[in-house]
Amino acid sequence: MLQLYNTLTKKKEVFKPLRDKTVTLYTCGPTVYSFAHLGNLRTYIFEDILKRVLLSNGYKIKHLMNITDVGHLTSDADTGEDKIEKEAHKEKKTAWQIAQFYTQAFFQDIKKLNILKPNLIKKATDYIAEDIELIKALEKNGFTYKTSDGIYFDTSKLKDYGKLTGMTFEKLNQTLKGGSRIEISPEKKNITDFSLWKFSPKNIKRQMEWDSPWGIGFPGWHIECATLNLKFLAQAFQGKKFVPQKAKTIDIHCGGIDHIPIHHTNEIAQVEAVTKKPFVNFWLHGEFLVLPKGRMGKSEGNAILLKDLENKGFSPLVYRYLILNSHYRTTLEFSLEALQNSQNSLNSLREFVYDCLWCAKQQKNKPRNIISLKKYHQAFQTAINDDLNTPQALAVLWQLTNEYYQLKKDYRLWDKINFREVLKTTYEFDQILGLDLNKIKINPLPPKIQKLIKQRELKRQEKKFQEADLIRTKIEKLNFKIEDTPWGPKIIKI
Known part of the structure; x- marks a missing residue:
């Protein structure tokens, strides 16, 4: 029985897909103006574990991830420059070249981390026509208003706006007003209002801009994710035509906790305003990776990249092990000491697998097995099905290795250990953990x-x-x- 913590209800709930055995899953992809840092990658590892656990429970998965290649401004207040166009000016390249380069870099990183690729990967710039259709539907339903710089969503028109945060509309506005993530614009009716379509600046030609019923411009960041969800998972588009009454609720939507008060809250607002149905059944959010002096981030200027670890001699899977050793809803403090400990642990696991391989190769008989593997299977499954408890799942694997080595001290017991079965069990655990233990081989000696x-x-x-x-x-x-x-x-x- 799989239980997941649902941010929307603030409790662990038994998960079952809404339709048959296929899970519709959406994960927020990267904004491709720079390399993903270790904090970003922690979220993708958590989402990968979720996907592997769903597969282990016998579910099929329709997994969609977006690539934000336009519309993500330097401020959450819908002000500032487009991050990609800003980087294009800095690197003296086109915005399209920047997006393509950092998209490729992102997929290289997730491949190194053994993260399963989504079934569907969609770029925001390929679905501008659908964005416009969704905005038109919001306009028809009375949720929009126009300012000098764009078309905005009036959050006061939605009675349960902010429900993902657990705060009332008034409390959320008050909280964001006191924080640093939202600035007060004199033209916005409410602090929480957000742009659906931004007009291109007067007398300035943007590289990424499109015509629309409201003027030349580009879509807001939040509309992009809502559109892609509605088109590919909720199935509310017939071609480019938006048919809100056909929308289906999505099973799971994931992301980092920083998306809860703004981005994910605004996705819900846009979708539910026009479909009148729940947008997502389960919301899952991963906690921050932090440094001793605070949060890691590009804006903080302290971002550490995967290639930085590689340059120090650590393989990407060592970082994956570090992430697995902490629950996804727990803040994790990064340090090179913790990374070195993960390196040592992963080396020990690899040595264990190598030893198992060697013994399996030498063993002539097939004993029933002195090791009760069933209890380890049950304990491992219980751990991962308890809201993706990877630290406990790892502990089960270490308990197996400890019993293995303890029994091996007595040579008389070797013929009572079924090394092939121990190896098979370890590989099955690693289908969830994703540490590539099945790639360890006994190579011919020189x-x-x-x-x-x-x-x-x-x-x-x-x-x-x-x-x-x-x-x-x-x-x-x-x-x-x-x-x-x-x-x-x-x-x-x-």
Whole structure:
């Protein structure tokens, strides 16, 4: 039984898809004006775990992710420059080149982190006509008004605006007024009102702009996600024609907690204002990755990138392990010390898998198994189905490795361990964890090492142990380690 914490209801609930066994899942994609930093990537890892857990529970998934390649301004107050156009001026490239470059960089990063790719990946700029149709529907229903710089959504017209935050309309406006994320514009009726369509500045030609019934401009950030959800998951478009009464509620929508008060709240407002139906059944949000001095972010100037870790000698999967070791709804403080601990832990897991592989290869019989793998399966499934509790799931895997090594201390028990089954169970756990443990292989030894091993074994048989030790030293100098076992020498590349 899968339970997930629903931000909308503020409690853990049993998850079941609204229709059959197919889950409709939306995850907010990147704004492609720069590289994704480690905090951004933490969210994508959490969403990947969710996807893997859904698959493990037998569900099919229709997963949509957007690429925000226009409309995300430098201020949440719908002011400032478009982030992509600003970067284009800085790098002396076109906005389209910037978007393409950083989109490719993003997908390279998620591939390195072993994140499963969405079924559907859609760029905001490909669906401007649908954005306009949605805005026209909002206008027809009386939710819009015009200012000198664009068309805005009047949040006071929606009786339950802000419900995702758990605050009333008045409280949310008061909170945002006192914060730094929203500035007060004299033309906005309410602090929480947001742009649906922004007009291009007078006498300035933008690289990304389109004609519309209201004037030349570009869509607001929030409308893009609403449109893509309605078109590809809620199925409320027939071609480019918007048919709100056909909209279906989406199963799950994910993102970072910073999206709750503004972006996701505004997505709900736009969709529910015209469809009159619940937009999403389950909202899931991941917590921040922070530094000792506070939140990590591009605007804070302290963003750490995946390639920064690689330059320090850490593989991307070490970062993935670090993220798995903390629950997605818990703030995680990043440090190189924590990363090094994750490196050590992942190395130990890899050594465990290698040992299992080697023993499985040597084992001739197929014992029933002295290790009760069923209890580990049950414990692991219970952990991941309890709101994606990856720290507990990892703990179950470590309990298995501890029992394995404890039993292996007694050579008489080796024939009572079914190494193939232990390996199979580990691989099944890793289908959720995504640490690529199934890619560990026993590679053929170099001819020189094979020759030295044979020489050493001969010396041991002749009881010339001093000479055998000298050969061991030679082998170790060539970066190979020998472990003598009842089934022969096990050779490990150091």
